[in-house]
Amino acid sequence: MVNMVKNNFIKKFKFIEEIAIADVAFEAYGSSEAELFENAALAVEETMVDTAGINPKVKKEIEIEADELDKLLFDFLSELVYYKDAEMLLFSKFTVNVEKNTKYKLTAEVVGEPFDSSKHELRNDIKAITWHMFKIEQTKKGWKCLIIVDV
Amino acid sequence: MPEDHAAEFTKPPMKKISEVCWEIDPSFKEGMRVPARIYAMKKLLDEMDVGVFEQITNVACLPGIQKHAICMPDGHWGYGFPIGGVAAFDTKTGVISPGGIGFDINCGMRLLRTNLTVDDVRPKLKELVDMLFKAVPTGVGARGAIKLTRAQLRAIMLNGSKWAVENGYGWSEDLDHTEDYGLIKGADPEKVSDKAQTRGIEQLGTLGSGNHYLEIQYVERIFDEELAKKWGIHQTGQICVMFHCGSRGFGHQVATDYLNTFGDAMKRYGITVRDRELACAPFSSKEGQDYFHAMACAANGAFANRQAIASMTRRCFEKTFGRTAEDMDMAQIYDVAHNIAKVEQHEIDGHFKDVVMHRKGATRCFGPHRPELPQAYQQTGQPVIIGGSMETGSFLLVGTEKAMTETFGSTMHGSGRTMSRTKAKHIVRGSELQQQMQKHGIYVRSVSMSGLAEEAGLAYKDLNDVVETMEIAGVSHKVCSLKPLGNIKG
Numbered sequence: 001m002v003n004m005v006k007n008n009f010i011k012k013f014k015f016i017e018e019i020a021i022a023d024v025a026f027e028a029y030g031s032s033e034a035e036l037f038e039n040a041a042l043a044v045e046e047t048m049v050d051t052a053g054i055n056p057k058v059k060k061e062i063e064i065e066a067d068e069l070d071k072l073l074f075d076f077l078s079e080l081v082y083y084k085d086a087e088m089l090l091f092s093k094f095t096v097n098v099e100k101n102t103k104y105k106l107t108a109e110v111v112g113e114p115f116d117s118s119k120h121e122l123r124n125d126i127k128a129i130t131w132h133m134f135k136i137e138q139t140k141k142g143w144k145c146l147i148i149v150d151v
Numbered sequence: 152m153p154e155d156h157a158a159e160f161t162k163p164p165m166k167k168i169s170e171v172c173w174e175i176d177p178s179f180k181e182g183m184r185v186p187a188r189i190y191a192m193k194k195l196l197d198e199m200d201v202g203v204f205e206q207i208t209n210v211a212c213l214p215g216i217q218k219h220a221i222c223m224p225d226g227h228w229g230y231g232f233p234i235g236g237v238a239a240f241d242t243k244t245g246v247i248s249p250g251g252i253g254f255d256i257n258c259g260m261r262l263l264r265t266n267l268t269v270d271d272v273r274p275k276l277k278e279l280v281d282m283l284f285k286a287v288p289t290g291v292g293a294r295g296a297i298k299l300t301r302a303q304l305r306a307i308m309l310n311g312s313k314w315a316v317e318n319g320y321g322w323s324e325d326l327d328h329t330e331d332y333g334l335i336k337g338a339d340p341e342k343v344s345d346k347a348q349t350r351g352i353e354q355l356g357t358l359g360s361g362n363h364y365l366e367i368q369y370v371e372r373i374f375d376e377e378l379a380k381k382w383g384i385h386q387t388g389q390i391c392v393m394f395h396c397g398s399r400g401f402g403h404q405v406a407t408d409y410l411n412t413f414g415d416a417m418k419r420y421g422i423t424v425r426d427r428e429l430a431c432a433p434f435s436s437k438e439g440q441d442y443f444h445a446m447a448c449a450a451n452g453a454f455a456n457r458q459a460i461a462s463m464t465r466r467c468f469e470k471t472f473g474r475t476a477e478d479m480d481m482a483q484i485y486d487v488a489h490n491i492a493k494v495e496q497h498e499i500d501g502h503f504k505d506v507v508m509h510r511k512g513a514t515r516c517f518g519p520h521r522p523e524l525p526q527a528y529q530q531t532g533q534p535v536i537i538g539g540s541m542e543t544g545s546f547l548l549v550g551t552e553k554a555m556t557e558t559f560g561s562t563m564h565g566s567g568r569t570m571s572r573t574k575a576k577h578i579v580r581g582s583e584l585q586q587q588m589q590k591h592g593i594y595v596r597s598v599s600m601s602g603l604a605e606e607a608g609l610a611y612k613d614l615n616d617v618v619e620t621m622e623i624a625g626v627s628h629k630v631c632s633l634k635p636l637g638n639i640k641g
Contacts, residue, residue: 017574021200021227022234022362024572048291078407084292085350085400117290117598124572124602125291125360125641127403128254131410131427132230148230150254150403151361151572 013043036143050121054092057113124151182212202228215245224620225567231428234512248431251509253490257453258397260536280637289641290598295356311451315458329486333454339444351401356459360641365394367637374629402449485534489564516550542608562627566614572605
């Protein structure tokens with residue numbers, strides 16, 4: 001059972017200026033683990049493209065298991081980076097479910113379209129999600145993570 | 152830096168070894184096995200972000216590290232190792248760490264010369280840059296014009312640049328003028344995941360984004376005329392082509408895969424590290440060897456990628472100027488890897504010994520007579536290609552004998568960022584930067600205006616200071632400086 005807390009964060013995510021000199025750092029927020037994952041996924045895509053221009057044309061289902069919550073998030077976000085190269089897909093809508101039994105299990109539906117540089121405002125190509133300063137925490141305001149991606 | 156992030160770091164006390172070399176004693180941090188050395192003139196040292204000191208002393212804690220953990224003057228905060236980090240590990244008792252290589256395995260620089268001058272190129276610059284921009288895809292997930300089968304990708308993993316040349320991309324003499332002849336030995340495609348292959352199969356001949364670029368440059372100043380002449384650089388104003396890219400999604404996935412493998416392996420081998428990005432495994436272990444064999448595949452992919460781009464560049468010049476590449480003397484000066492690990496012999500405590508050399512954002516700069524160098528560079532030492540920001544220009548250097556004893560034959564790789572991408576973008580607008588550069592006679596094409604802004608000169612250290620640091624250290628010497636005329640970037 002996931003822990004539901006009211007999301008008191010105003011934003012879904014925020015890029016952070018002063019860390020990760022050569023890369024991109026962001027914080028993402030959510031009232032639940034699932035919402036945190038959805039918002040972190042949005043931040044990952046926003047690093048690469050203006051997601052406002054990404055139409056919901058192609059749907060992918062992602063299933064991941066991990067012993068730890070942070071590994072689950074790391075692998076989920078890495079999967080989005082994989083789809084960018086493997087199928088030229090960028091996503092703008094995410095529905096995530098996170099369960100904890102003996103392991104953490106994620107099922108997600110991610111929706112987007114193949115990108116086209118003549119149509120989409122492309123930004124930075126993410127090489128990888130990194131473990132550098134990677135942090136997930138539950139605060140009074142809700143769930144929060146810090147992630148640095150290599151660009 | 153926000154306070155909660157800054158609180159973890161403090162600048163350590165340092166002993167001055169020379170004007171440009173500073174040492175942090177192992178007593179600074181529990182677990183340090185060797186001292187850490189930072190090469191930087193005082194000004195650069197003072198400006199260096201504190202994360203560098205934290206990270207290079209973490210590197211000094213890794214099992215089997217030899218002599219010193221070293222950080223170059225362009226050092227800045229990376230993940231695991233700092234960018235600019237150099238470390239040698241005993242092949243028997245030491246480790247290999249993906250964090251000491253970087254996600255972009257065999258990211259590197261290549262330099263082609265021409266016998267054209269600024270006056271020849273200027274009138275056709277726009278045409279040439281536009282053609283290159285089409286021929287060499289850039290930016291997010293860009294796909295190349297070269298379609299590969301799985302069997303061909305396998306052949307690339309095993310043969311690197313040689314595959315490219317045998318398939319019509321480039322000249323056979325290019326191989327002599329590529330670090331390790333464009334082929335890292337020990338590649339084993341069985342150690343590369345299907346995912347990595349899927350990510351990479353359509354990206355041969357593409358640049359990528361971030362700080363990757365291809366630049367038409369002219370020789371601004373020659374520092375060593377005799378050597379420059381030997382390398383085919385005869386006058387200021389001579390046109391060269393420099394580009395910076397790596398192994399693309401293929402290498403990025405190999406690194407991601409093995410970072411995960413190493414996380415589990417460390418528990419088994421009882422290794423603890425201070426940062427998850429420093430995940431490592433004994434070099435002699437199964438995991439260590441598997442990663443090394445997979446890394447070699449990605450490194451060879453990067454060599455083939457740069458080889459394909461060199462070939463496409465020559466074709467664009469041929470079409471633009473109506474002459475053959477041979478007639479324009481478009482020979483390759485060199486190709487260097489600046490994110491890589493390999494087994495090299497270095498003198499340690501009076502004996503030559505095999506070490507796993509890690510260079511992350513650092514360039515090999517071997518002096519004369521090293522067996523790894525081709526005949527052409529046996530007497531001179533190897534060419535070292537240093538890319539600066541688009542606005543400030545770049546350098547061609549040469550490795551020295553002193554580098555072999557000081558830095559395991561390594562020097563810097565670029566100018567090094569001082570400002571985060573997110574911040575640079577708030578200060579500079581890409582479209583304004585493009586116009587401003589055009590005023591200075593530099594024609595830039597980029598698929599991403601925000602990406603362009605992130606690469607503004609103000610986000611980088613002064614390359615002259617960085618290059619001068621290693622000149623004073625006697626590790627690498629200046630041959631010539633190069634300034635941009637045209638640039639394509641992702």
